[in-house]
Amino acid sequence: MSFREAIASTSGLEEAYKVGLQALRAEDKPHIDAADTRCLTGSADIDSSYRSIEPHANRWDFAIAYKHTNRAADCIYWVELHTANDSEVKVVIRKAGWLRNWLKNAGKPLANFECDIVWLSSGATSFTLASPQMKQMAQVGLQHKGSVLHIPKKRNK
């Protein structure tokens, strides 16, 4: 199943699929740097799509799909753009918890894609690579990637 098909078959996201990075707002696009934009196989705005369904939840922002040259299937980058300071760590961890739970339920069609769950700073970053916060985030599968997500042609994992 392609990313596009998986989005179409996910409850609440039926109309959410967009080509390339078009699901992102113009001001958010500079935070994504794809090595080959032709390999961006689509995106979806999870937050907007679920606003009316789960208005009070800590919803995740976006899904961005990329077809790496060394992978047979799309890889999904689950991206949250959020202020990166210490007090927000718990908020973003809650959002990642919502995402992981959602992938087990309504988002199940998207659960089998190889993925990275990525927090990008919308402004300055106030914790370091060696900080305990980073380890706390890693334990829930969350990576902080600074302010720009660089997506390489080949996936190095």
Place this chain on the structure above:
Amino acid sequence: MNEPVTLDIKNVGQIEAASLTFGDLTVFVGPQATGKSIALQLLKLVVDAGQVQDELGRYGLDWSGKLSDFLDVYFGEGMHAIWKQDKSSINWQGREIDLEQMAKRKRRAKDENLFFIPAQRVLTLRDGWPRPFTDYTPGDPFAVREFSEKLRVLVEKELGSASLFPQVRRSKREFRALLERDVFSKYALKIDKVRSQKRLVLGTGVEGENLPYMVWSAGQREFVPLLLGFYWLMPPTKVSRRSQIEWVVLEELEMGLHPRAISVVLLLVFELVVRGYRVCLSTHSSQVLDAMWALKHLSENSGTPKAFLDVFDAPKTPPMLKLAQDMMTKIRKAYYFDKGTGIVHDISELDPGAEESGQAGWGGLSEFSGRASAAVAHAVSNGSRQSKK
């Protein structure tokens, strides 16, 4: 606050290009053999050329006006190769320093302005007593021999008393308490005599029961020369600085020390900065840059001295709050010596979200933690999918 001072180095040793501006506190980071120590020794040479030549001459070292011999005598045997004729250059405050000329003509002797605490400081004690300058071979670096000689004079002539730690007159009560808690435990550092031979020992508190140098922990052996260096810089008078000394270089302050002890050493470094010394460090400890980073953000965001002392688990007494307050106003610089390119990068912004991996990973010091977190995050987010395969 000291005025920033510049040193430009081109094609010397592993350094292709370095444009350094020294603040009140300047930190060098980077992998092994990237030129950090060369840059610090060059700094000593440009600041103290006359004193260096005078000291070498006083101990009978003769380089016959040849630059290659002078470099071997100063940096250590075989180090003449760091200087590439017609390619290497040094500029100090925008003025080119002609090393050929420096080697040919002896400079006028003058007082020392820079005190250098070398990475090899553990070698300066033998059998628990500082070695004199002449105890080394002519191929040993000047910085090590000079530091060793300073400690000898300090212990033999200045300190005098039998007790070296605790020393009431050379450091704040708070430092003594922190050093006791995090370095010396219940031991006291003192001068003992076996027959006619003096030696440094750790006293256990029981009369006649002393631990000689050979049974000290690695950390204590590393720390004692460093402590003596701090004593040298903190005279027991109302004058806060040793006269004429403007600069302090401290290589690898973290050697052999637990992170708690590193915190105390950092506070002692800040004490030097606040006393008006211009301090330059090299380090392989991410804790040093963590401290610089905290200092930067607390200064920029109206953080309190109390918050700063919390970082170090230090007492919030008036003298320590004053130290923290003063330190937050000082100019701080950080440089990354890049092994791949030989270029030295200014990473003073210490932005963990920076595009440059050298800055975000603080010159490789956080690289490992970053990779560990990324590997765990990837396993957690993809584990269930992989187990289904």
